[in-house]
Amino acid sequence: MRMAQYILRRVVFAVFTLFGLSVIIFVMARVLPGDPARMAAGPRAPEWVVEQIREQLNLDKPLHVQYFLWLRDVFNGDLGYSIFTKRSVTQDVIEYLPASLELIAVAAVFQILGAFALGVLAGMYAYRWVDNAIRLFAYIGISIPAFGWAVIFQLVFAWKLDLFPVQGMLSVEAPERITGFVTIDSLITGRFDAFTDFLKHAVLPAMALAIGPMAQEARLIRSGMIDNRYKDYILLMESHGVPKRKLMFKYLLKPSAIPAVTVMGMDIASLLGNAFLVEIVFNWPGFSRYAISVMLNKDLNAIVAVVMVIGVIFIIANIIVDIIAAYLDPRIRYVERGE
């Protein structure tokens, strides 16, 4: 029951935050200089055409009316008309978002596996050479930005060593579009060649995305394990002869991983932001590349939609993380309620 209440509180809170975000970004998009109707019509269009577009986009109405009209459309699943792609923004999102989410899913897998492997290894052999090597790697991993890794990986593993494709998402014919997710579509239609081809293309961009957060989380797990290693309850179990492996992975890792898990969820959601840069380097046909294009073209409806879509994903990820953390650490549930 406590858990359900806790989740409900988070959800209500998230809905309010999203409303706030939509107001801020919507107002910013409308108030800042620039005439979107003129931009949509083109510089040489006659005034009456611009006027028509202004009416079409509701730009002639007061700001609060514009906002509520926009909000009504959003609840009907319509994010507005894009002056850049010349069609509904909703369509654009449906088309481009899956590719990004798939890339992020692969990156998340790398990130989680890598963080736990490196963190546990460093924690088990603390202050030995394994630990020192991992710590050095962690510092380097954090310091090079995702787009820097992308450029380096592309140069070394794609251009020089020719182990992976240089860019793009597929070099074979795309599977029939059913869900929009290449991995799922290729499995449904039995196109295993497309599936493996996708993975091959995804390795480098996903690694470039994953390596920074992976390094940071590995550090958190390591320091958590070192902090907890000589706590009384661990020493007690050890003295009672609990097998070392069980001790390490069940009793020591669980409390030590909590800080890393909290960060992990946020980091995975942030991948969507970093993907903005990596997708450009690898020419990945995803949402982020679309987002950059609309931003460079100042396509207002699309910019607002991009921020909102990412905001929604980020907040959902946040709630999931909080739930996992509350599950791992019962103290959180009680403290939140007890206030």
Added chain:
Amino acid sequence: MAIAGRVTRRQLVMESLRRYWFKFSRSKLSVVGLAISLSTIVIAVFAEYLAPYPEHAGFYISFEDALQPPSWEHPFGTDEYGRDVFSRVLFGFRFSLKLAGVVLSIVIPVGVLLGLVAGYYRGRILDMAIMRVADIFIAVPPLVLALAITSLLGPSLVNAMIAVTLMWWPWYTRLTYNVVSSVRNEPFVIAAELAGAKPLRVMFREILPVIVGPILTKATLDVGWVILIGAALSFVGLGAQPPTPDLGTMVAEGIKYMPEYWWISIFPALAIAYIILGFNLLGDGVRDMFTE
């Protein structure tokens, strides 16, 4: 001249400085971080004296020198216009540091003040108003919001600064708020209030000193992160515009010439890493200074 048995103020200051240095320098990595950060600042300030070809920083074309690999003459090679990449990277340090300096010097006072007020008046309307707005800005990955705001303002270095400033303050507000909340009911604060201290005095004289450590730590780490966001903005074309020697812009420009002319992109990317690594290590040292 100190008389035996009495301690001057100067000696006290020296002693506490010595203690801070001891805690800081216990980790050799922190000292390395300090060295890297100082070198970054020196390079940024004296770029035109250190760069072998200062005129290459801006608009300069010499096609006969274009796309040369790294050599003694051009340690990082030359770009598509024949400009010395090494010189441009040195100037890139200046733009990166300027961004971080401007952003942080606005964001820290504003963010801390708001957090202080919200934490002091905890549970009141003021607290709700400030913290809910802060939550909204924190609800989206910083890079995405910075990109969106810069694109709405129009791409330029100044607008990139404004955008990063707009979305960075809530992190300081949140940090200050958490610290203030934790000391709000401590005896020393209550005592000051009972003695009749005004709210402003309690906030600035009693509570503010407690926050200095965490804020200073975060500020040091943030120099790196602000520079990273700035580089990312110019990388996608929303920040500094060519021919400005901005590190992010240089990485982006060089990608077109991969893989044959890799040095145009790789060296600026490594320069960004050098700066971030320096301030990260320094930040860890600053954190050590204020713990225990």
